[in-house]
Amino acid sequence: MSELFASAFLLLIVLANQVSTTGVFEVKIQSLLNNRGQTSTGRCCSGSRDSSGTCSEQCRTFFYVCLLHFQTPIPKYHSCTFGSALTPVLGGNTFGFGREFQDAPLVVSVPFMFLWPESFGVVVEVWHDSDGNRSKTDPTNLIARVSRVGKLLPSLTWQNHSRISQTVELRYSYRVICDQFYYGAGCDILCRERDDRFGHYLCGGNGTRLCLSGWEGEFCDKAKCTDMCTKSHGFCDRPYECRCRLGWRGMNCQECIPFPSCLHGYCRDAWQCICHEGWSGSFCSVDNKYCDHYKPCQHGGICHYDSVSNYTCTCPSGFTGPSCESETCFRGFCLNNGECSDSGGQRHCRCRRGFGGRRCEHVETMCGDLDCRNNASCRRVDAEWMCLCPPGFTGLECESEIDECESSPCFNGGTCRDRINGYHCECHNGYLGRNCDIALDPCLGFECFNGGLCKISSGGYTPVCHCQKDFIGYRCETPLNPCLGITCFHGGVCKKLEKNSFLCECAPGFTGNICQIKRKQIASTCADLPCQNGGDCKQYADGFRCICAPGYDGKTCERQSMSSDEPWNSIQSVPHNVKALEKSSSSVPVYRTTLLLCLGVLAILFSSR
Structure with a gap:
């Protein structure tokens, strides 16, 4: 009972010390010699014993590894507090003396997920599988048992041991190795190489972080910077790549940035706007000599400096606007008693009957003075009287017919015929359309076979096939040589006959119209x-x-x-x-x-x- 309490107590200690550590306890079976096929009690695993004492049938051997906390001696009925592993049936009486395990010895692994305590106990048992279920309940099926206690640190080196008894000889070795990314005597130091925003480092042999070039800090996540960058207004996200804080720029962030709306100014600190000479205002946008530089006032206006809007204009009579750009009515602008009005910055005169022009300065021609011809109508347009011509006519009185053929609208040799308000194109053969601009291709969709070329006949606008030298016919469909394209099989020879037919002369042993049949x-x-x-x-x-x-x-x-x-x-x-x-x-x-x-x-x- 005291041993059970001790085991439970040690198990609690192990669980209490569990961290994110992991490793493997490995047992390598190097060889097993059981010539007679006996269990540890001297009875046969299977079959009967002959006169030499050798059993007639071999054992069905499997291995069992039990890893437990340090205790001496290891009790007969022990508890595998650190874990256990069971192999399948691996063979008969003997292992490791022939070709078995020469290239890849049997390794039994017992993983653990706790801080390796250095002190340990291990039991290796060899069993005969009598029932086919790898049962360990019947002690008469035990072939051999070996147990050891001691201290062991994680290492790639194997610790070799052996056990020789009256019935068997067992050679084995064991070791403890930490899983990938774990180091230290207890496999409790986690180090995983990385190169990302969480760190930039490699791992040393004992799990210490070795920062990559250009990085520093506990987790190698701080980029190194030049002193000039850090002492001015910069910092580094990547090694020696100086990045500026807001309001600063330059290779080492030593240059300030003016306020974004500052047009003609500079800064001595971030976001300042100090105006250059000749400029003023909160954003240095006011030109103190704007009137001299740009002369913005139109129509004789006089320019004055303004600290808010750069300038103001004093406009002459008849003009208004910031730059005197808009016209305004004044007495005497419209002549011959015309009425003045302004709209959209422009002056307009409404003239009395019989007068026209921008300022009503012209005496207009009346409709009665015009003789509109060819069914034209007389209308007043923009304060003037004129003849509105029907389509196809032009002139002051619509007396002239428009000749649409003057622009030569007919292409490809077509003849133009003028018509009233239009024209007609007479096209040559092979062309159509309003302007004879569409070419007809008689060969379009007309296929000539066997490489023939379609061309237009000389006597008419019809397609004609020009055949290759070995073909004739309307579409070059008939070969001159009937053997052309004919394959006589099995060594047959094609010969031309009368009436454009052919014959395959077959080799001995073959027949058929193309020698395809074996006689x-x-x-x-x-x-x-x-x-x-x-x-x-x-x-x-x-x-x-x-x-x-x-x-x-x-x-x-x-x-x-x-x-x-x-x-x-x-x-x-x-x-x-x-x-x-x-x-x-x-x-x-x-x-x-x-x-x-x-x-x-x-x-x-x-x-x-």
Whole structure:
């Protein structure tokens, strides 16, 4: 009971000291020797024992690692206060003496999430899996157990140990390593390299932060600055990049910025506006010599300096406005008793009947004095009488017809015909539109095949195909050589025939119109129907012969003859030994023998030709 309380007390201490630390306790199984396949009690894991004491079946071996707090001795029924790990079944009786574990030894890891206490205890057990569930409840299945206590600091170096008993030999090693970003004797120092706004540093071997060049501070988050920048009005966000505070500028922020609305001034401190000579006002916007520089007063106005608006103008009679730019009525401006009014800064005169002009200074022509022609009407426009011409006419009295053809509106050689209030274009062939500006293309949508080129015929506005040298036809659709584009397969050769047709001469063993069919085994009797293209088969003692239809020849009438005037040239061979034929075919009637003799004579005659 006291041991249970001690274990619970130590576990509470570990939990109380937990911080964001992490590490791994690793046990490496280097070799296991259990030649006889026995458990720790000397019984066979499986099977029976032979005369030499070796068990007939091998053990189904797995490992169990228990990590616990320091206590000596380690009790038989211990608690894995720091964690444990269980492996799958790894094999039989022996490990690490052959090729197993040579390149990658078995490593069993027990992770922990607390401050490594340096002192520890570890139990490594080897078990036989008798039930298929890796159970440790039956102590008779225990093959070997080894336990150690001691002190261990995190390191990449393995601590080697071994255990040799009457039944097994176990060699193993262990170590403690901190997880990535954790350092120190207890894996309690967190250091993660970074280069962002939260810090700029690397990590030393003991977890200390090593600031990158140009950075300083506990977390390496303060950029270094030149003394000139920090002593003036600047600061640094990046190493040695001086940034100015509001109201200052320059490489080292030593230059002040005037107030934004200051037009002709300077500063000695941020946001000041000290006027240059010749300027005044809160924003140095008043030109003290504006009248001399710009002479703003119009129409003879007299300019005076003004500290608020730069200037004021004293305007002469008949003008007003800040610069005397607007006209005003005064007595005598409108002549011949015209009535004056001002609008939008301009004077206007309303003249009496019979007078016109800006100031009513002209005697107007009356409508009765005008002879408006071509149905024109007389109207008063802008205080004057004039003829309003209908479309297509012009002149003071609308006496002249407008010639729309004078502007040459017809393109591409079109002829212009003038009309009243308009014109008409007579277009040449191939053009249309109001101005003959649309060209017709008869070849548009007219396709010439096989590389032919469409052109306009010389005798009319029609499309004509100009063919490549190997093609003819209305659209160059017919090849002069019928073999053009024809592929005879399997080594066949295409030959031109009469009437613009072709024939593929096939290599031995192939047939078909383009030699695409592999010929079957040569027929031996007429029963195999060997004759093609309507040929008539005749059976003889030494084989068959084909009598071909007109226009075909060959062994089986498979090809067309070059001339259709010789229908019997396909009979290429007849029996030469007629007597042998008669002897081998005693059942053939006499008239058939006679016919065969005649056919043989005919074949000889044709072959001699």
